[in-house]
Amino acid sequence: MSSIRIAEPADWPAIWTILAPVFAAGETYAYARDIDATDARRVWMGKPEATFVGETSDGTIAATYYLIANQPGQGAHVANCGYVVAEAARGAGWASAMCEHSQREAVARGFRAMQYNFVAETNDGAVRLWQKHGFEIVGRLPGAFCHPRAGDVDALVMYKRLTESGAD
Amino acid sequence: MSSIRIAEPADWPAIWTILAPVFAAGETYAYARDIDATDARRVWMGKPEATFVGETSDGTIAATYYLIANQPGQGAHVANCGYVVAEAARGAGWASAMCEHSQREAVARGFRAMQYNFVAETNDGAVRLWQKHGFEIVGRLPGAFCHPRAGDVDALVMYKRLTESGAD
Numbered sequence: 468m469s470s471i472r473i474a475e476p477a478d479w480p481a482i483w484t485i486l487a488p489v490f491a492a493g494e495t496y497a498y499a500r501d502i503d504a505t506d507a508r509r510v511w512m513g514k515p516e517a518t519f520v521g522e523t524s525d526g527t528i529a530a531t532y533y534l535i536a537n538q539p540g541q542g543a544h545v546a547n548c549g550y551v552v553a554e555a556a557r558g559a560g561w562a563s564a565m566c567e568h569s570q571r572e573a574v575a576r577g578f579r580a581m582q583y584n585f586v587a588e589t590n591d592g593a594v595r596l597w598q599k600h601g602f603e604i605v606g607r608l609p610g611a612f613c614h615p616r617a618g619d620v621d622a623l624v625m626y627k628r629l630t631e632s633g634a635d
Numbered sequence: 636m637s638s639i640r641i642a643e644p645a646d647w648p649a650i651w652t653i654l655a656p657v658f659a660a661g662e663t664y665a666y667a668r669d670i671d672a673t674d675a676r677r678v679w680m681g682k683p684e685a686t687f688v689g690e691t692s693d694g695t696i697a698a699t700y701y702l703i704a705n706q707p708g709q710g711a712h713v714a715n716c717g718y719v720v721a722e723a724a725r726g727a728g729w730a731s732a733m734c735e736h737s738q739r740e741a742v743a744r745g746f747r748a749m750q751y752n753f754v755a756e757t758n759d760g761a762v763r764l765w766q767k768h769g770f771e772i773v774g775r776l777p778g779a780f781c782h783p784r785a786g787d788v789d790a791l792v793m794y795k796r797l798t799e800s801g802a803d
Contacts, residue, residue, distance in 0.1 A: 493708060493709055496708070496709075497706040497707055497708045497709040497710040497711075498707055498708045499707055499708045500708060502708075537779075538665040538752075538753055538779075539665055539666055539667050540661060540664070540665040540666045540667045540668060540670075541661055541664075541665040541755070541780050541781045541782065541783075542665040542753060542779055542780060542781070542790070543665075543781075544781055544787075545776070545779050579778075579787075580777070580778065580779065582776060582779065584706075584752075585706055585710060587709075605774050605775055605776055605777065606773050606774020606775070606776070606792045607773055607774070608713070608750060608773055608774070608792070608794055609748070609773065609794065609796065610747075610748065610796065611705075611706075611710055611713050611748065611750065611794075612709050612710060613709045613710070613711075613712055614709065615709075619712075619747075622710070624774045624776070624792060626776055626777065626779075628777065628778065
């Protein structure tokens with residue numbers, strides 16, 4: 468692992484290579500499974516306040532995340548993030564590194580909390596990892612995630628108040 | 636009270652008259668308090684799958700709501716709605732009427748559940764009303780709603796599975 472930095476437009480093809488199989492599998496994120504590159508770019512790099520990539524020491528983009536205000540107006544002090552690690556880079560600590568990085572970034576940008584809106588209960592690895600990083604399950608949406616193999620499973624809402632120190 | 640029907644483009648000025656004071660007050664919805672008519676129209680009538688108005692027997696538009704899929708892809712079977720009643724029309728049953736109407740509409744459009752993402756805990760009247768209509772509090776977001784007078788208050792996530800009969 469090497470560094471996490473702001474994504475540049477030129478990074479998009481590498482980012483899409485990471486996202487495409489995850490969105491197509493449809494087991495963790497609520498995007499249309501047949502989303503095309505144009506729409507995916509808009510949701511991942513167009514709408515968010517910032518998008519980041521994790522780059523290995525040899526310059527390979529191995530992971531990516533976005534950061535956005537979860538709600539406008541009265542909810543704009545709560546950040547939301549989505550993280551994806553390239554299949555080939557799993558198990559190398561990128562998810563933890565991005566989770567910590569995103570908390571620091573969120574604090575630096577004035578956010579006071581972070582919320583994950585829609586974590587499939589079947590995604591145990593992610594649930595455990597976010598809990599390890601101080602996120603609590605504050606909501607359970609019954610059958611809200613239509614999993615391609617498991618059918619309707621619960622989606623969890625996870626939340627963490629952020630402090631000045633940022634990461635836990 | 637008379638009827639609830641699909642909103643037409645020509646209804647926008649009347650709808651905006653209803654929404655503007657509510658958004659400016661900032662106590663119930665998470666929109667920028669200084670949102671302008673163009674942006675408000677986009678969020679209320681542009682993005683949603685459908686927008687409705689409640690019309691009195693003399694043709695006055697007294698209430699409005701939108702209906703949208705709460706998430707794309709794996710969450711697209713869960714609807715989300717937002718309802719606003721004109722100040723002058725409060726207490727006449729419009730909120731209940733819209734809540735029931737929206738459940739029937741959601742079922743007719745294939746949705747299997749309805750979720751309210753961000754109900755300020757201070758909005759007791761709404762919380763009690765949605766509970767009366769079968770919605771349960773399935774999540775509590777600590778301090779996620781920055782209320783203009785009360786400060787950071789909790790936001791509630793409310794949820795109801797919909798059945799073929801639609802309304803409760």
